[in-house]
Amino acid sequence: MKQLLILSGKGGTGKTTIASAFIKLSEAKAFADCDVxxxxxxxxMSQSQDYKRTDYFGLPKANINxxxxxxxxxxxxxxxxxAINVDNFYxxxxxxxxxxxxxxxxxxxxxxxLKPAVAGDLMLxxxxxxxxxxxxxxxxxxxGMLVTEVKKQMKSYAVDTELAIIDGSPGIxxxxxxxxxxxxMVLIVAEPSISGINDMERIINTAxxxxxxxxxxxxxxxxxxxxxEKIMAYCHRLNLPFIGKIPFDKKAVEAINNGLSIVxxxxxAGNETKKVFEATLNLLSED
Amino acid sequence: xVLSNKKIAVLSGKGGTGKTLVSVNLAASAKDAVYIDCDVEEPNGHLFLKPKDIESEPISIxxxxxxxxxxxxxxxxxxxxxxxALAYIYNRLIVFEEVCHSCGGCALFCPKNALSEKEKxxxxxxxGVSENVSVITGILNTGEASGTPIIKKLMNEASTxxxxxxxxxxxxxxxxxMDSIKDADYCVLVAEPTLFGVHNxxxxxxxxxxxxxxxxxxxxxxxxxxxxxEKFCIEKGIKILGKIPFDNQLGILxxxxxxxxxxxxxxxxxxxxxxxxxxxxxxV
Numbered sequence: 001m002k003q004l005l006i007l008s009g010k011g012g013t014g015k016t017t018i019a020s021a022f023i024k025l026s027e028a029k030a031f032a033d034c035d036v037x038x039x040x041x042x043x044x045m046s047q048s049q050d051y052k053r054t055d056y057f058g059l060p061k062a063n064i065n066x067x068x069x070x071x072x073x074x075x076x077x078x079x080x081x082x083a084i085n086v087d088n089f090y091x092x093x094x095x096x097x098x099x100x101x102x103x104x105x106x107x108x109x110x111x112x113x114l115k116p117a118v119a120g121d122l123m124l125x126x127x128x129x130x131x132x133x134x135x136x137x138x139x140x141x142x143x144g145m146l147v148t149e150v151k152k153q154m155k156s157y158a159v160d161t162e163l164a165i166i167d168g169s170p171g172i173x174x175x176x177x178x179x180x181x182x183x184x185m186v187l188i189v190a191e192p193s194i195s196g197i198n199d200m201e202r203i204i205n206t207a208x209x210x211x212x213x214x215x216x217x218x219x220x221x222x223x224x225x226x227x228x229e230k231i232m233a234y235c236h237r238l239n240l241p242f243i244g245k246i247p248f249d250k251k252a253v254e255a256i257n258n259g260l261s262i263v264x265x266x267x268x269a270g271n272e273t274k275k276v277f278e279a280t281l282n283l284l285s286e287d
Numbered sequence: 288x289v290l291s292n293k294k295i296a297v298l299s300g301k302g303g304t305g306k307t308l309v310s311v312n313l314a315a316s317a318k319d320a321v322y323i324d325c326d327v328e329e330p331n332g333h334l335f336l337k338p339k340d341i342e343s344e345p346i347s348i349x350x351x352x353x354x355x356x357x358x359x360x361x362x363x364x365x366x367x368x369x370x371x372a373l374a375y376i377y378n379r380l381i382v383f384e385e386v387c388h389s390c391g392g393c394a395l396f397c398p399k400n401a402l403s404e405k406e407k408x409x410x411x412x413x414x415g416v417s418e419n420v421s422v423i424t425g426i427l428n429t430g431e432a433s434g435t436p437i438i439k440k441l442m443n444e445a446s447t448x449x450x451x452x453x454x455x456x457x458x459x460x461x462x463x464x465m466d467s468i469k470d471a472d473y474c475v476l477v478a479e480p481t482l483f484g485v486h487n488x489x490x491x492x493x494x495x496x497x498x499x500x501x502x503x504x505x506x507x508x509x510x511x512x513x514x515x516x517e518k519f520c521i522e523k524g525i526k527i528l529g530k531i532p533f534d535n536q537l538g539i540l541x542x543x544x545x546x547x548x549x550x551x552x553x554x555x556x557x558x559x560x561x562x563x564x565x566x567x568x569x570x571v
Contacts, residue, residue, distance in 0.1 A: 012303010037459030040483045100390030141462035171328035174432040193542030195331035205429040224542040
């Protein structure tokens, strides 16, 4: 299975719009949404209402048995995450606790234990294709591990598939690093703004560390032609394949609001996306 | 009416919605203000505000360091580490710095005192001034997993400020967003007029409800067509603070990293009105 990951360094550039178009165009039999903080792909790609949901357990959280606690304060003093609150009793803040277990070991009375905690929901749609997605519960911090689960879930149900398309997570941190590992190619969607260029440079830098084949396209390129040219020059300088530009298109917003992908309707953005898709497939099949 | 030391957090559930546009322009509309960029993975506010006289401070975390002569290979640290940041291979203890959460447990519990902690730089905090705005930016180095230590530093900084402070939050509703809004007096939620926008708005709406924070919505990129985000606010009874139209001129100013209120009277009016409205809400 070849895995294509779509990244942008930041949300709002059109990752999901392009991912959903690619899925339609390739009739991909496997795809996944790795933006576990704010997944959107299911809004236009969910095939049926039926899906398999499983609890995702992140790292366990500490729990203090107040009957045994002698308020020696050792746990609070040694917690690096400020997760121990002292009121009348000693308690643990679930949002702050990272489950490291220092408090459990340090407690002289054995009053603290680590308890499993549900940190998110994994969803799997199996219809014409395998679609793996997830949603992190609010305030949970282990999104990288959940991203790994999303990819694992997709792979284990779609073993014989040629192409898998993965909608990446925004940023450059832990979830992005988890989405990057093991993919065959990254398509970066850039926006022609000064901040978009900044984000793009940071994500290229991150992808480079993984030595993954990388190509760049620009979305909404005509909103700032000058910056579009800057991005193209930048790619040229770095010897990164630049594989197309998609114009801003009000029809794209309409399509999404009707739960459709931009290649489902006749629009310029959709037509240009088709060209980007072909160029991507050509690159992906090269060794 | 002045905001004085109030903290206004700007959230969106997702990047690209206009958090930076809103927080930068609100800060620039105030008399004196502080702008804090908590989107440490992709800080962009400084590109607009172009602060001068920048001072940087490196931010580091503590990671374990092994004294091989003292380690007897008991593997207590390896067994303890919940993050699998340590391994004992070929008679040698190896530290995987990228996955270490800096809990300090391995050094604390090593029976031979073979582990100590050393500092590792993961990013920096930059401070500068842009006209009426003090700009504080957190930057995570590429390849580093978590910006939480940088956000904590930024929030400590914020707690000492006397000026109204606008916090540009990271996207999403994960733990780093919670850290960013914990001490906020008011939350401004920015929403796009799409189906995605509603879904993302709902996430941060749930978050501010959970934290019991007073809040209101700014509808960004408004087109003439139907606005699902506006409909959502009306249905849920969420206060709409104002609307920012989708227009090419604003788009061009924004994509060239210009502060709209410093370039154009029309936007100055829009954001001043928004600021007044927020001030009223905060001081109620």
